[in-house]
Amino acid sequence: MSDSHDSPDFLQYLIRLFYMVGGVLVAGTLITVLIDVMFHMPLPLAAIIGLAIALVKAGFVVAIFMHYKWDKKLLMITGTMILTFLFFAGMMGLIMWTEGDAPKLGRAEVSVFWAAAAALLGLALPASFTVLTIKLMSQPAPVEAPAPKAKRAVKKKKS
């Protein structure tokens, strides 16, 4: 974390954020379970919804708990993570390719309706959560009333 983010005010703001993210994670888990219990969905749809929620939860953990959002985003971390992601995506891609290549013996095809519903939800869920995330994170840090802008301008060392 960079020096400008070491002020007590910012820490208080962070702590509030941590509680909020904890709440979001709990809510995400509850939603996952409720959706599963309440609706009997076809597998692809259930997979997309479940993994989309997991992805959003993961995003919150990385961005805020692991305070990636405030780290200096040099090639070191981001590059490493992008590389691992590519590795993972490649692996999954190969799997899907293998599976798609094999004839689906004895297994029913996914109907257009469910495929469309899955695609829609798969896009809408992460999109809405992303908007939420951005809103939450772009909330400015609280500043003292007397000198609002001074904190950012003067790089305060840790007290």
Place this chain on the structure above:
Amino acid sequence: MEIPYTVKPRPDTGLYNGKLGIWLFLASEVMLFGALFSSYVLLRVGAESGTWSMGLMNITVGAGNTMVLIASSMFVVLAWAELKQGNLAGYKKWKWATIACAVLFLVVKWSYEWPQKFKHYDVWLNDAAVVHDSFEKGYRKTALRPTDEAPKGVSVKEHVEGFYTTRYFKEQSDGSDGSKAQFKKAWDSGTLALSGHINGYEEAVINVQVGEWNADAGVTQDEAKEAITAAGGEADQALDGGTQVLKELDYDAAKRAEYALGQAGFKVTLSVARYEKVEAHPWFWRTPRVNEDIGGKPRVQSIILALDHSDDGEGHYEEIEIETRHISRLSAYEPKHSTFFGIYYTITGLHAAHVLGGIIVMLYNMLPIGLAVWHKDRERFTNRIETFGLFWHFVDLVWIFLFPILYIL
């Protein structure tokens, strides 16, 4: 030589070295778990419908454990925030909370979730008629249980359908009736497995018939005498060419006697004297052991199975007796049970190992030896807790993905 430790971020990487190190470590962890996740996905999409034992997981317990891990993840970052404010007491408070959560997670997993699976059995029968008969016996009472308003129930088949469509036929790729169609297919062909606890079994009590002694077997008379006396027989009678029966031994004793006497040159045959009911829960039973042949008869004649989901309304489970000759396969939910349980134990086991490692590191950081760093160099200790936090969040992250894929999909 002491390795110099830098607390300040390096200008070229923008991070202090420890943090860069932990991120690189986490990247390698992503690959490790990523490989397992990909394997899981490959196995999952490749599985025939009705073979993925999904609904066997207890979602409530899984979700509870997820909450526990989320809480611990939050506590660990709060502990760091306290250190950042120079408050060691606050750090200790949150850190103990984190450790408590982590321990609770492991306790639930290792003392409840895993052992429960070893206690449950799936029993496949080899004849559709017997399958249906067993369902009829086991579920009749539950199925016909009067509802609150009127004395009417559902048929056994409907009851079983409701149970199994949430278990094995959860996946439906062809609309809302998909799982029912799959259930009907399995019901008609009798390939549904009965599942429940084995409450007892009927095991053979064995007579060991000792026949003629073969003098050419390369064993001296004295050694043969000793062997038959040790097995509880009459030595003189045996060596004079007479036959005798060692009566009513249990399986292990009979097998030991058979081996020892066979080595001593006697002709030995085992036969079943009678069957005795054992009211005990067998651990790690496997089909070959159950179906073992003793003089043409099975070692275990029948098993007493308390079917899952057959509550008679008073909290009792109805027991049914199944003859072993009808059983084609029997297995607890151990790794051998299915591909799902194979990879389930691999992934959750690896994750649990990470949690355990985390607990050890956290305890170290609570001990005087770990806290000494705080008194020497506060910023260094704070950084140390931050890097540990990064690892701990990663462990939480893995579980965030594990929960839906293992418990729900």
